[in-house]
Amino acid sequence: MRRYKMLEEKFFIRLSALFTYSLIAVLAFIIIVIFYKGFAALNWDMVLKTPKGGYYYGGEGGVLNAITGSLYIAIGATLIAVLIGMPAALYLNVQLIRYRRTQNTIRYFLDALWGIPSIVYGAFGFTLMLFFGMNASLLAGIITVALLISPIMVRTFDEVLCTIPKGLHEASLALGSTRTETAFRVMFKQGFPGFITAVLLSFGRGIGDAASVLFTAGYTDNIPVTLDEPAATLPLAIFFQLGSPIPEVRDRAFAASIILTIIILSISLGARLLSKRFSKTNLK
Secondary structure, eight states: OOOHHHHHHHHHHHHHHHHHHHHHHHHHHHHHHHHHHHHGGGOOHHHHHHTTTGGGGTTTOOOHHHHHHHHHHHHHHHHHHHHHHHHHHHHIIIITTTHHHHHHHHHHHHHHHHHHHHHHHHHHHHHHHHTOOOOHHHHHHHHHHHHHHHHHHHHHHHHHHTSSHHHHHHHHHHHHHHHIIIIIIIHHHHHHHHHHHHHHHHHHHHHTOOOHHHHHTTOOOOOOOOOTSOOOOOOHHHHHHTTTTOHHHHHHHHHHHHHHHHHHHHHHHHHHHHHHHHOOOOOO
16 A cells, blocks of 8 residues: 555656646747747847838838837736726725625636636727727727736735735734725735736736737837827737748747747746745835
C-alpha cells in the first residue's frame, strides 16, 4: 500500500511538472516565432511614424497611430474601470460582509460578465453607438473596453480583499471607525498590492483586445486629438496587415506583434514588481 502511494505521488508530481514546463515552452515558442518572423521588419520608423500613403500595400511609415490609440483607449478604460471597480470590490467586502448569499450572487454575475466574449461587448457597444447616434470614435472604444475590463478589475481586487483577516475588519469597527473609514483606511491599504495588480492586468487586457474595438473605435491613419475621432489600435493593425497578400506587409504585422508583446510582458512584470514592492502595507 505504501509503495502504491509513493508511485502515485511520483506520477502526479511528474505529470504536474510536465504540464507546467509545457505551458512555459508554449509561451517561449510563441515569443520566438513572433521575434523570428518580425524582428527584421522592426525599426524605429514603425514606432515613431504614422502610416504614409499605401502603408498597408508596402509603403513607408509606421504604427505610431495604433500605439497611441491603444494607449489612449487602455488608459481611459482603465481609469473608468478603477472608478467603478474599486468601490464595488470594497462594497462587496465591507458593506455586504454579513450577507454571504448576496455576495456570492454578485460574484456569480461578475464571473459571468468576465467570461463573455469580447466580441459581444463590441456588439453591445455598437448598439449603444446607434442608439445615441454616435460614430466610431475614441470615446466609444474607451466605453466599450471599460465595460469589458470592469469585471476583471472588481473580481481581481475582490479576491485579494477576501484574503484579509476578518478580525482586522471587526477590530476597526470595534474601535469606532465607520464602515467607509474601514473600507478605505484599513481594507484598501491592506489590499493595495492586489489593487495594483488588478489595475495593470485590466490595462493589459484592454490594450490587447481587438474584438471589442472592431466596431466601436474605428480605424484611422491619424492620431486622434479629440474623443469623437476614430482611433487605431495595435491588435487591429496586426489583423489588417496579416490579411495582406504582400509578404513585406505581413512581416510588419509580426513586428507590430513584437511591440504589443513587449508592452504586455512589461505590464505583467510591472504588476509583479509593484505588488511585491507594496506587499508590506503599514496601517497608519
